[in-house]
Amino acid sequence: MKVTNYIKIEFPSRSANEALSRNVAACFAAQLDPTLEELGDIKTAVSEAVTNSIVHAYPNDVGRICMKCRLFEDRSIEISIRDWGKGIADVEKAMEPLFTTGDDDRSGMGFSIMESFMDHLKVKSQENKGTTVTMKKKIERKNLS
């Protein structure tokens, strides 16, 4: 399908970039005229994916994170978040609700939230190579009354 617009940003895995990246994604999505709820869902899903790269992919150092957002002509937005960190040994298991390798600052709900707030979620990962999370959401046209 035809891509009508895109952006690509790269940033270091510092926690201050969590707010920055989710707000960039929301600004980009705004051209589809989403509802506040849809915008909130996109922000939340991006925050989960970026936080995962910061916390899990690069636990002891600062690494590179790349976020790409694409718009398609059917009014869907695709967001991918990529890191070159630790990777995930068993993706299926990692995506189960409540599964976490983190401490009690983590609840194991990140992937479940991404799944329920976006229409599609795909996770590609290889140990010690990195992880790419790709999410898609269609923004329905609002009836102008």
Added chain:
Amino acid sequence: MVINGEFKNGKLTVFLKGDLDHHAAREAMRELTLKIDTHLPRSCVLDLKNLRFMDSSGIALILKTDKRMKELEGKFCVVNVPPQPKRVLNASGISRIIDIREAGI
């Protein structure tokens, strides 16, 4: 993220303002724990009226606070939850375990 507290008649009310994400959560948890340990309240109310954004880092903070209040044999509830945090609470299922209300205790 700004955290303010109010203690009266054994009840501690904590107001969270701004964005509660991983970046803000550690400091927020530290301050919240400090307030609870200082006052040892009979009940703790977490007021989210001015919370603009919350992700799963907020879930962990709420669950930890609930655990701490259970240790103190006190009550805990979350009030005035805006729409975005509410969707996160509902999606995570913790609205079934935690006392979430429209107004205070």
